[in-house]
Amino acid sequence: MWVPATDARSTTHDAGVERLLASYRAIPAGATVRLAKKTSNLFRARRRSTTPGLDVSGLCGVIAVDPVARTADVAGMCSYQDLVAATLPHGLSPLVVPQLKTITLGGAVTGLGIEAASFRNGLPHESVLEMDVLTGAGEVVTASPTEHPELFRAFPNSYGTLGYSVRLRIELEPVEPFVALRHLRFDSLPELVAAMDGIVETRGYAGQPVDYLDGVMFSPTECYLCLGTRTAAPGPVSDYTGRDIYYRSIQHPAGRPAGKTDRLTIADYLWRWDTDWFWCSRVFGAQHPRIRRCWPRRYRNSRVYRKLVDVDQRYDIGDRIERRRLTRPPAPLRERVVQDIEVPIDRTAEFLTWFAGTVPIEPVWLCPLRLRDADGWPLYPIRPGRSYVNVGFWSSVPAGPAPGHTNRLIEAKVAELGGHKSLYSEAFYPREEFDELYGGPAYRAAKAAYDPDSRLLDLYAKAVQRQ
Numbered sequence: 001m002w003v004p005a006t007d008a009r010s011t012t013h014d015a016g017v018e019r020l021l022a023s024y025r026a027i028p029a030g031a032t033v034r035l036a037k038k039t040s041n042l043f044r045a046r047r048r049s050t051t052p053g054l055d056v057s058g059l060c061g062v063i064a065v066d067p068v069a070r071t072a073d074v075a076g077m078c079s080y081q082d083l084v085a086a087t088l089p090h091g092l093s094p095l096v097v098p099q100l101k102t103i104t105l106g107g108a109v110t111g112l113g114i115e116a117a118s119f120r121n122g123l124p125h126e127s128v129l130e131m132d133v134l135t136g137a138g139e140v141v142t143a144s145p146t147e148h149p150e151l152f153r154a155f156p157n158s159y160g161t162l163g164y165s166v167r168l169r170i171e172l173e174p175v176e177p178f179v180a181l182r183h184l185r186f187d188s189l190p191e192l193v194a195a196m197d198g199i200v201e202t203r204g205y206a207g208q209p210v211d212y213l214d215g216v217m218f219s220p221t222e223c224y225l226c227l228g229t230r231t232a233a234p235g236p237v238s239d240y241t242g243r244d245i246y247y248r249s250i251q252h253p254a255g256r257p258a259g260k261t262d263r264l265t266i267a268d269y270l271w272r273w274d275t276d277w278f279w280c281s282r283v284f285g286a287q288h289p290r291i292r293r294c295w296p297r298r299y300r301n302s303r304v305y306r307k308l309v310d311v312d313q314r315y316d317i318g319d320r321i322e323r324r325r326l327t328r329p330p331a332p333l334r335e336r337v338v339q340d341i342e343v344p345i346d347r348t349a350e351f352l353t354w355f356a357g358t359v360p361i362e363p364v365w366l367c368p369l370r371l372r373d374a375d376g377w378p379l380y381p382i383r384p385g386r387s388y389v390n391v392g393f394w395s396s397v398p399a400g401p402a403p404g405h406t407n408r409l410i411e412a413k414v415a416e417l418g419g420h421k422s423l424y425s426e427a428f429y430p431r432e433e434f435d436e437l438y439g440g441p442a443y444r445a446a447k448a449a450y451d452p453d454s455r456l457l458d459l460y461a462k463a464v465q466r467q
Ligand SMILES: Cc1cc2nc3c(=O)[nH]c(=O)nc-3n(C[C@H](O)[C@H](O)[C@H](O)COP(=O)(O)OP(=O)(O)OC[C@H]3O[C@@H](n4cnc5c(N)ncnc54)[C@H](O)[C@@H]3O)c2cc1C
Pocket: 035, 037, 039, 040, 041, 042, 043, 076, 077, 097, 098, 099, 102, 103, 104, 105, 106, 107, 108, 110, 111, 112, 113, 114, 115, 159, 160, 161, 163, 164, 165, 166, 338, 340, 392, 394, 424
């Protein structure tokens, strides 16, 4: 049963694909093909293009939800906010819902994503059953484990350099109206990691099932695991879209073995990190009680903060203020360190201890994951059957002796520990190392087959050379 299986929906989608193809044909043959999209969660500065981009304006919705098969057909540029709004009324959600409302399904599949269900469900691309992709050659092909399998497998972590997904069929899973939370405090990183590992293995804690699991390190002696359990039991719920702030709510004094409990509606749980962009809203003053009171609720979300960051980057506002204050010569005073990395769970305490002693950023986000797929994905070759922990840190540090100093230290440490780094932000790898880390041979084979004339950028050019 398709809901709503109206012809109007699929006709609208077909019209959106037609507009996309017309815009592809309008791009001069020698020009690079790019997206013309209003939102982005990329965090590397990119060159501005003067040629028109692909018109994706008709590819932003949910085409249909099938509550019986528990699948959804979704346009490539549909935001998770719209996708979740369409599935929750059926008591269903995508298997992994990235925390920021503006992240799109196509963006999370090609650029990877992670969330608190990833220890059960892997990464967002692992629940894609099939997808229609506009290739660099200008054709729309359907890729699945059996059709164009080399494109299907190379697509995750290709960042739109093999093609753009225009429709994806994804699996959904049942949810309950509420999530019961338990926040556990640890004053030792090895203990936190041991508890996390146990939950990943057993999917439970102290006799209770655990459906969602992430955590926060404020310091090596104050860190938390946040356990979520789906529940239909009615009762009071918290609201962190108002004056209270979610990440502050998980903190509590040491010496409470049972931790601190809380409850949220499923929608508020899925978007718990969006209201304050994890904790990053504090740089705009949005967490100061007086400013928060005046900051309209509808402007407390990652979309607004992201726009503020874009303005800051375009006009260099932060550095200008700092230079005026310090009356120093114009040189970059801060280095942006906005990264998500994955290390094997048994090396996580080591990484976090090193990080806390080397990089002056706190808090950091922790999220365990285990791939769902038994074969793994060539462009992001973390090992199936092994647990990893994603560590996210999004801030800046004093500039070092060379550009990218701290980012390079992090890259080296992650490689030393057998980990991997997401590519949505800046990267500094030499080409050979990049090739080794991100599936060079599989990428080149797919690139030759699906973008033979290099109409799309190359992954290294996009991720490292910021083209
Ligand atoms: C501060 C920060 C925190 C983050 N934290 C998380 C997190 O906790 N969890 C998480 O899941 N992710 C996180 N991300 C990463 C985010 O999921 C990825 O950057 C993702 O690719 C963004 O998707 P988007 O839809 O915004 O795509 P965009 O930013 O618009 O594009 C990302 C890339 O994908 C390409 N692309 C976009 N749409 C398509 C498509 N339909 N087909 C093919 N290629 C396409 C674009 O060309 C571009 O190269 C974070 C990012 C930032 C900046």
